[in-house]
Amino acid sequence: xxxxxxxxxxxxxxxxxxxxxxxxxxxxxxxxxxxxxxxxxxxxxxxxxxxxxxxxxxxxxxxxxxxxxxxxxxxxxxxxxx
Amino acid sequence: xxxxxxxxxxxxxxxxxxxxxxxxxxxxxxxxxxxxxxxxxxxxxxxxxxxxxxxxxxxxxxxxxxxxxxxxxxxxxxxxxx
Numbered sequence: 695x696x697x698x699x700x701x702x703x704x705x706x707x708x709x710x711x712x713x714x715x716x717x718x719x720x721x722x723x724x725x726x727x728x729x730x731x732x733x734x735x736x737x738x739x740x741x742x743x744x745x746x747x748x749x750x751x752x753x754x755x756x757x758x759x760x761x762x763x764x765x766x767x768x769x770x771x772x773x774x775x776x
Numbered sequence: 777x778x779x780x781x782x783x784x785x786x787x788x789x790x791x792x793x794x795x796x797x798x799x800x801x802x803x804x805x806x807x808x809x810x811x812x813x814x815x816x817x818x819x820x821x822x823x824x825x826x827x828x829x830x831x832x833x834x835x836x837x838x839x840x841x842x843x844x845x846x847x848x849x850x851x852x853x854x855x856x857x858x
Contacts, residue, residue, distance in 0.1 A: 703820055718821070721844055727836065731779070732824040738785055739800070742814040754809065762803055
C-alpha cells in the first residue's frame with residue numbers, strides 16, 4: 695500500500711458561462727489590471743488515496759469525478775497523480 | 777504583445793480546517809471509496825493576460841493574488857504560466 699496524492703482540476707466547459715469569473719475580471723479591471731482579458735474559475739480537489747496500484751487509483755478517481763466531484767454536463771475534469 | 781495563460785491554484789493553508797473537503801470525504805466513503813484518506817478543496821483560477829514579458833506577468837499576478845484572488849491569512853497560492 696502506498697499513499698498517492700491526486701489532484702483533480704474541475705473546470706466549467708468552455709461553452710458554459712462563468713459569472714464568478716466575469717465578476718473577478720471586472721474587479722481586476724477596476725483595480726487597474728487591464729492586461730487581463732479573461733478569467734475562469736474552477737475547483738481544485740486534492741485527494742490522498744491509499745492503494746498499491748497507480749492505474750487503479752486513476753480509474754477509481756475518474757469514477758469519483760463522474761459520480762460526485764464534477765458535473766459532467768457542464769464541467770470537464772483533469773486528473774493528475776503525484 | 778503576447779497572450780499568456782496563467783493558472784493560479786488557491787488552497788487553504790494546511791492548518792486551516794476545510795469543512796467542504798470533509799463533506800466530500802464523507803460522501804466518498806458513503807459511496808464506497810474507502811481508500812480516500814483526505815480531501816481538500818481549493819480554487820483554480822485561469823487568466824488570459826496580454827503582455828510582452830513573462831516575468832512581469834508573474835509579478836503582476838502575484839499582486840492580484842495578494843489584492844483580490846486569495847486571502848493570504850488563510851490561503852496559499854501557486855502561480856503557473858504556460
